[in-house]
Amino acid sequence: MVKDLAQPALFSSPPPYGQSLFFSLRTELSGEKALEHLSSGFDPATGILGIGEPLVRKFSKQVPGLRTFPALSGPGFSVPSTQKSLWAFLYGSDRSEVFNRSDHLISSLAPAFLLEDSMETFTYAGGKDLTGYEDGTENPPPRESPSVALVSEGKGMAGSSFAGVQRWVHDLEHFRSLPPKTQDHIIGREKSSNEEIPDAPASAHVKRSAQESFSPAATMVRRSMPWSRGGQQGLEFVSFGRSLDPFDRILRRMVGLEDGISDALFTFSQPVSGGYYWCPPVRENRIDLSGLEG
Numbered sequence: 001m002v003k004d005l006a007q008p009a010l011f012s013s014p015p016p017y018g019q020s021l022f023f024s025l026r027t028e029l030s031g032e033k034a035l036e037h038l039s040s041g042f043d044p045a046t047g048i049l050g051i052g053e054p055l056v057r058k059f060s061k062q063v064p065g066l067r068t069f070p071a072l073s074g075p076g077f078s079v080p081s082t083q084k085s086l087w088a089f090l091y092g093s094d095r096s097e098v099f100n101r102s103d104h105l106i107s108s109l110a111p112a113f114l115l116e117d118s119m120e121t122f123t124y125a126g127g128k129d130l131t132g133y134e135d136g137t138e139n140p141p142p143r144e145s146p147s148v149a150l151v152s153e154g155k156g157m158a159g160s161s162f163a164g165v166q167r168w169v170h171d172l173e174h175f176r177s178l179p180p181k182t183q184d185h186i187i188g189r190e191k192s193s194n195e196e197i198p199d200a201p202a203s204a205h206v207k208r209s210a211q212e213s214f215s216p217a218a219t220m221v222r223r224s225m226p227w228s229r230g231g232q233q234g235l236e237f238v239s240f241g242r243s244l245d246p247f248d249r250i251l252r253r254m255v256g257l258e259d260g261i262s263d264a265l266f267t268f269s270q271p272v273s274g275g276y277y278w279c280p281p282v283r284e285n286r287i288d289l290s291g292l293e294g
């Protein structure tokens, strides 16, 4: 089964704590050396690892379907690209475990990769965004998740996945100052019941992102986690797909590039990072990088 080839954390139950880490490559090092550090330094039991196009460009091979995250802009807001060589999303049952795992990863990768950015994340109120809305309701059921998230065939490709990762910063004070009905119309669901609001405005987030309204359906598995640091807070948005196209098409519609209507999310939240990553399969408890080797 293709699921057996995937990084197991892709389908594990959502962890209480996480940490999202972004690395650049020490470019003086050969690609092969970097891969050695990667393969020995990362333990798939600790979380998810994704490779960005800058790292793939160190090799003569290509990962079909992997590209660099595009910077976009909409009316009054920007959607930046902060594409890095490497991303890891580590999980843990408490902060100590996350600390130990990230500490170990950072030092094991240090000869080849430089930590550029990291963010601790947590599960809020049983799986809600910090606005108080349930996040993940329209995720595919577990039995369908592998076919949505995983590449089904190809040497070194079967069992891999493509991730869209974006950090959003919320202006919660502004959001909370809005009447409950206005809040519900921004999301397109009723906060108290989690019911979808059929006559929500076209700018409502779930209208913009309705997976079945795309042709073909733009399905993805979302595993976002909230974050809060130094008086700021928001969502570390993370989604997985067998290709990057569903994320790309939904984001473009959210920005307003399809029909001029931008997502009401932008009225209280802004993306400050954006990257695309290929999450390789695993073999014998190590990430399988044969897709990158010559």
Ligand code: HEM
Binding pocket: 129, 133, 134, 135, 136, 137, 138, 139, 166, 168, 187, 189, 205, 206, 209, 210, 211, 212, 220, 235, 237, 239, 247, 248, 250, 251, 254, 265, 269
């Ligand atoms: C501030 C950032 C975001 C927040 C707070 C947020 C929150 C939510 C919430 C509360 C829902 C409704 C419940 C659910 O089905 O999960 C939802 C649905 C969804 N979101 Fe987001 N989201 C954000 C960004 C994004 C981005 C960047 C994408 C993809 C490019 C996205 C894709 C989706 C999809 C596909 C759905 C399900 C739509 C459907 O088929 O009904 N979201 N989001």
